[in-house]
Every structure is written in C-alpha cells, then in structure tokens.
Amino acid sequence: xxxxxxxxxxxxxxxxxxxxxxxxxxxxxxxxxxxxxxxxxxxxxxxxxxxxxxxxxxxxxxxxxxxxxxxxxxxxxxxxxxxxxxxxxxxxxxxxxxxxxxxxxxxxxxxxxxxxxxxxxxxxxxxxxxxxxxxxxxxxxxxxxxxxxxxxxxxxxxxxxxxxxxxxxxxxxx
Amino acid sequence: xxxxxxxxxxxxxxxxxxxxxxxxxxxxxxxxxxxxxxxxxxxxxxxxxxxxxxxxxxxxxxxxxxxxxxxxxxxxxxxxxxxxxxxxxxxxxxxxxxxxxxxxxxxxxxxxxxxxxxxxxxxxxxxxxxxxxxxxxxxxxxxxxxxxxxxxxxxxxxxxxxxxxxxxxxxxxxxxxxxxxxxxxxxxxxxxxxxxxxxxxxxxxxxxxxxxxxxxxxxxxxxxxxxxxxxxxxxxxxxxxxxxxxxxxxxxxxxxxxxxxxxxxxxxxxxxxxxxxxxxxxxxxxxxxxxxxxxxxxxxxxxxxxxxxxxxxxxxxxxxxxxxxxxxxxxxxxxxxxxxxxxxxxxxxxxxxxxxxxxxxxxxxxxxxxxxxxxxxxxxxxxxxxxxxxxxxxxxxxxxxxxxxxxxxxxxxxxxxxxxxxxxxxxxxxxxxxxxxxxxxxxxxxxxxxxxxxxxxxxxxxxxxxxxxxxxxxxxxxxxxxxxxxxxxxxxxxxxxxxxxxxxxxxxxxxxxxxxxxxxxxxxxxxxxxxxxxxxxxxxxxxxxxxxxxxxxxxxxxxxxxxxxxxxxxxxxxxxxxxxxxxxxxxxxxxxxxxxxxxxxxxxxxxxxxxxxxxxxxxxxxxxx
Numbered sequence: 066x067x068x069x070x071x072x073x074x075x076x077x078x079x080x081x082x083x084x085x086x087x088x089x090x091x092x093x094x095x096x097x098x099x100x101x102x103x104x105x106x107x108x109x110x111x112x113x114x115x116x117x118x119x120x121x122x123x124x125x126x127x128x129x130x131x132x133x134x135x136x137x138x139x140x141x142x143x144x145x146x147x148x149x150x151x152x153x154x155x156x157x158x159x160x161x162x163x164x165x166x167x168x169x170x171x172x173x174x175x176x177x178x179x180x181x182x183x184x185x186x187x188x189x190x191x192x193x194x195x196x197x198x199x200x201x202x203x204x205x206x207x208x209x210x211x212x213x214x215x216x217x218x219x220x221x222x223x224x225x226x227x228x229x230x231x232x233x234x235x236x237x238x239x
Numbered sequence: 240x241x242x243x244x245x246x247x248x249x250x251x252x253x254x255x256x257x258x259x260x261x262x263x264x265x266x267x268x269x270x271x272x273x274x275x276x277x278x279x280x281x282x283x284x285x286x287x288x289x290x291x292x293x294x295x296x297x298x299x300x301x302x303x304x305x306x307x308x309x310x311x312x313x314x315x316x317x318x319x320x321x322x323x324x325x326x327x328x329x330x331x332x333x334x335x336x337x338x339x340x341x342x343x344x345x346x347x348x349x350x351x352x353x354x355x356x357x358x359x360x361x362x363x364x365x366x367x368x369x370x371x372x373x374x375x376x377x378x379x380x381x382x383x384x385x386x387x388x389x390x391x392x393x394x395x396x397x398x399x400x401x402x403x404x405x406x407x408x409x410x411x412x413x414x415x416x417x418x419x420x421x422x423x424x425x426x427x428x429x430x431x432x433x434x435x436x437x438x439x440x441x442x443x444x445x446x447x448x449x450x451x452x453x454x455x456x457x458x459x460x461x462x463x464x465x466x467x468x469x470x471x472x473x474x475x476x477x478x479x480x481x482x483x484x485x486x487x488x489x490x491x492x493x494x495x496x497x498x499x500x501x502x503x504x505x506x507x508x509x510x511x512x513x514x515x516x517x518x519x520x521x522x523x524x525x526x527x528x529x530x531x532x533x534x535x536x537x538x539x540x541x542x543x544x545x546x547x548x549x550x551x552x553x554x555x556x557x558x559x560x561x562x563x564x565x566x567x568x569x570x571x572x573x574x575x576x577x578x579x580x581x582x583x584x585x586x587x588x589x590x591x592x593x594x595x596x597x598x599x600x601x602x603x604x605x606x607x608x609x610x611x612x613x614x615x616x617x618x619x620x621x622x623x624x625x626x627x628x629x630x631x632x633x634x635x636x637x638x639x640x641x642x643x644x645x646x647x648x649x650x651x652x653x654x655x656x657x658x659x660x661x662x663x664x665x666x667x668x669x670x671x672x673x674x675x676x677x678x679x680x681x682x683x684x685x686x687x688x689x690x691x692x693x694x695x696x697x698x699x700x701x702x703x704x705x706x707x708x709x710x711x712x713x714x715x716x717x718x719x720x721x722x723x724x725x726x727x728x729x730x731x732x733x734x735x736x737x738x739x740x741x742x743x744x745x746x747x748x749x750x751x752x753x754x755x756x757x758x759x760x761x762x763x764x765x766x767x768x769x770x771x772x773x774x775x776x777x778x779x780x781x782x783x784x785x786x787x788x789x790x791x792x793x794x795x796x797x798x799x800x801x802x803x804x805x806x807x808x809x810x811x812x813x814x815x816x817x818x819x820x821x822x823x824x825x826x827x828x829x830x831x832x833x834x835x836x837x838x839x840x841x842x843x844x845x846x847x848x849x850x851x852x853x854x855x856x857x858x859x860x861x862x863x864x
Contacts, residue, residue: 096721100736104277125270130263177264180257183250201265205258208265215677216265236264 181229194221282688283643342378377497391511412617412636416447441473441526445484472512528577530595531585624651646680717752
C-alpha cells in the first residue's frame, strides 16, 4: 500500500539514532509554537499561560538563541521580582517570539568556533577547560557554577583540554 | 604573556563577545533539552493511559464473547466458566494448612525458612535474602499468603488509625514491583515497627520485576505488626490486571511447581485487602480517588471480597443484578480508579476505563460530608514523586522512581504527625555506577519514549496511511505538517505535541512537506511464523497483549498451551468482533502450522512472540557493536 513517490534522493542515513535537526530558518507557524507553548504551561488549570521567567526558555526551545539582555528588552525590561509572577498568554507571546526571530546576527557554527578560537592559546584546536570555565563564569552574561559544570561535563580530556570543534558540534546538536 | 595595551583591549573585547556567544548557545541548548524532557514525559504518560484504555476494549470483547458463545452451540471455548470461576476451594481451612505444612523443602534450599507466627528474625531474613536475589520457597509463600488471608478476613473495609503517642505515620504510594524503591524507603525511613507505622497505598505489583518479593515483604510485616502496618488495595491488586501487566507471568516463572496455587491464593488475598484508611478521622487515604457518589459509611458495609472490579462490569448471566450490588461495585471501582481533574464536576474516566474524574467541588463536598481535611491518593505517576491539587486538599503520592525509564521521575513518601501537616521525602534509585549527565539521561528516556511511540504508529499503519492518502489527492507521498499532525492525532488519539515531535518521527521533503511514509521506516516486522499476510500480521501485532490475556485465561492450568480447537474458536470470535475479515481457511492453516509437534495443542507464547517488531536502528547499532 506504499504511496507513489517521486524518486527523491534520500538523505544520508544518520550514523546514530536520529539527532535533533540543526536549527532551521525561523518558522512563523503559530500551531507549532502553540504545541511548544503548551509543553511549558505549568499552570494547574492549563490556562495556556507561562511566566516571564519561562519566556526566554521557550524562545530558545523553539530554536532561537537570544541573549538574556535581548529577552529582557523585548519583555519590556521587567523587574527581577516580576519574572516569576507576571504571566504571558499565547497571544502575547507570539509577537515577542516573532520579534526575536527577525533579529539579525544569530551566530553561525563558524562564529562560534571563531569565538572559541580566541582562547586557543597554542592554535592547536584546543582550549583549556579551566580557562573556559573562568571566562563563562566571569564575562558576558555570567553563568552559574552548576551551569558551567553541566555544559562542560565529559568534554575535557585527560589534560583538561577541550577540542572545541567537537565541543561546538555538541552544543549545536542539543 | 606580554601583550601591549591596544592588543589587550581588543583581546578583552573579543573574549567578551566569545563568552556571550557561548552563553547564548548554552542557554538555547538547555532550553531545548528541557523541552525534550517534557515531551518525553508526555509520551510515556499518554501511552500508559492509552494502554489502560485498551483494557476497556478487552472487556467489550468479553461481552461480545459471552453474547455470541451460545450461538456456537457450546463448541466455543468454555470461556464463561473460565472468566467467572471464582476460586473454588474444595479443601477446608484445616486441610489446607496441613497440606502446606507437609510440603517438603529440600536440604539444598538455602533461602529463608519462615516459621509462624512470624518474628523479626523472619522479616530480616527475607530482606537479606531478597537483597541477595534469592527466591523464597513456594511452601513459605503459600503459608504466608494463607496466614495473610486469615488475617485480612477480620479487617473492615475502612481502617481507622490515630497518631496518638506523637507518632508519625509514613504513607507510601505505588511501588509497582520495584524492590529497589521499597528498600530505599526502608533505608531512609527505617523498617516498619510499633514506633514507625506505615501505610502502603496500593499497586504493589505489576510492571516491575520484583512484585513477588514486594508483596512477601509487605505481607510479612503486616502479620508481624498488625497494628502498625496497613495496606490499601490498588487497581492492580486484581488478577485480570496481573495477567496484562506482568505479575502473573512473574509468579509462574519463579514458582513452577506452586505457581498456580499461589495465584489462586493471591486472588483471595487481593480481594480481601482493605479499601481505605482514615487517620485521626481527618485524613482519608485511598488508592485512586473518589466520585460524587462516594460514601464512607456505605463503603464500610460492602462485602469487599465479593466485588470483582474488572469482570463484574459486563457479566450478566443471571437476571439483572440487584441494584445494591451494582452500587457496591461502582463505589469500589471509583475508589480504585478515579483521578482528580482541575475542572469542577464528576465525569466518567473513559481514559482508564473505570472510575471518574473528580473536580475540586467533589473533593470539597466529600471532605465536608465526613468532616475530613485531606485526601491522600496515588495511582498517577508524578515527576517529583508527589503533587498537590484541589487547593491542597488532595495529595498524590507515588513511590516508584524511574517509573517510565531511568531518570524519568522521583519517588516520594509522606510523613504525617498529630498536627496533620504532611512532610514530603523524595528519592531516586540509580542503577548505573557511572553518573549520567542530564543530557545523557534525557537522551535515554527520550529514545525509549520515541521507540514506544513509533510502535504505536506502526500498529495502526493501515489506518494512518488511509487517512494520510485522503489529504494526498495527487499521490505525491507528501502532505503538510498540519495535515500530518491532524491525522496522527485523530487516529492514535494521543494528546501529544505532534508538531514538536515531527522531526523525530517523520522526514520533510525538499518543499517543506512531510513524507508521511517515512514514519514507518524505522520499524520492520520480525519474521512471523507462520507466515501471514501483512494485514493479519498488523492486526496480530496490535492486539498482541489482548490475545495474550485471553489465552492466559483459557489456559487455566497455566501450562502455556491451549488446544487447537480453543485457539481456532477464540481467534475467530476475536477477529469477527474487530470486524477484520479473515477466512476460515487462513485460520485453519495458521492453527495447523503453529502446532509444531502435531499433538493438538499450541504454545501460545511462542506464537505471540513471533508477532513483535524490530527497530531497525537498534539492529544497526547492535551490528556496529
């Protein structure tokens, strides 16, 4: 009962169980966004609302990667104590998501590798794990210690070095 | 490293930029991981409830069989007696007791030897033995069950406890055969004793592999500390559920000689388990929940051992059941099967096939009626091991950690003192010595969930393809994502985020549409023996579990075999009930070819084993070593 298909070249079989697909161009399909929105709705009565604090996570889960500053900006710079309390419904979330989607400078694989190359003192494709930890915890939008731990888990070799191209693939695949 | 000033600033600037970039990507990674974790959970839960809905389908098949068996002029399998046969006990109590005492245990048996009445030595011996993976000899199991049955007979349906002497009572939820969780609870919280009373809120068995050990331990403590150990009945303390969800199989595998008798005794013991516990006249504890008809006073008068929660729903051989028995059955089923919901009202729980969905107003009404302040129940797996709802008036407590998959959820228990403020304690059993990262755990659980979901898709392949093709007028093999999601949702009837899941289940073509055939690519059927047409294979695959249950019922002496005639008749009935056209010749051929040794009987386990599926990617992984 196979449907008649045009002969189309099949994509090369994945070497492992299917990896999540790499980030695509932003899709404005509201139905898809709604599915994900529902997954994040933690209200006891399923009101289709999320907190301000969840907004960034949801946008990221949908494939974008804004900075925290960008998220706060698009939310209207809420105060810290409002983040867990103020809620957004689906209609309010959509335009916020669309705004982030339109922003330029998403950062590609190459940008990412470039960024890490900055810390590659010997130019040999590796960075010192310790240095990277330090940077992530002290510069930019600082990460907490356990966040750094989670990110770096299993990435360092016996000498405490990280092969950053592999590292980048690891992050981008997730 | 000497850097001059201008280099240093630009280096700092680049480092900053790099850090921000990495941090951004990291946060996206974590968010995506969280989403995967959540939909994995949703998948497991939906499939579990759908499985229980299949139970409803099974019961409708039984009704169909009963309706039609008379038309077969008594040539059909003697299913009526099989189904309705409550345990006929030709032996008197004294004779039974003597019979068990006379069972000889060989010298070479190195496990615990129980002596009744039990003492702490016995329970300690049992715990040590089970930690060492030993099995208790059938003789002692029979004696233990016999004593437990005697004990439970004199217990009321509803047990009233008090927290006097400033004692805290520990309340545990579903264990489902997970001995590791029980041992972990005892390790963290201490063994049951006069100073450390426990309530176990049902569903001790099924799904996990150590259900036998769990009930042995629980019953042993019950006999040892009758005033400080309490067991409520759950919906899985029921022999039909056990047929489907694994406990029967476990007993038969561990106890080849005495298994059948153990199962019969268990049937009695389960039916004698109390239905509810009340603490300080304020806290009600039941396994499932309540309905708007629940009344504790009425419940106290029910003859609980006569109520067969599952079967009675359709048995109607005698003239219409007296209304009182109908109500009794209803009340018991509600207690064992209901789930709370967020909206007001009380509606039938069609998902489970029994009991109700009860809203906050129903809870409020019941608590008020009996002057209670809290309802504690189990029955539903919760990520954190417990969950509050109905404005804190209902607590769900679930004690089987990693229920769906390694890392899926925590288990928890409650400690309640005289002030009646619950304290929650969580835990999680971990099998691996190497600590998995969050990413690895999510990946394992997700893989397992997706595999189960793909099997569901495969099981309904023809229906799905027919529905896909309705949208694919030009026969391109592609439809839009929305159409794909709509079809899958309506055919499978699982409330899942299909659009989010699509990348894991089906491929997109170059034009952005879904190649709907691709969702079946990962699965291939095993080699069915005897060979049958693909349609029949699919039907057999889909109803494998139901057939297993039916065969098990027919196979009264649990030998694993039924006669060819019984097989033929059952299969014929089943397929006609499903509306699947299978001609007599096909069935005869099938029956003949399964009877490998031509002795007129069929090993149905072997037969069903043939109708399973193989996940191609798993095979590939295995081949790559």
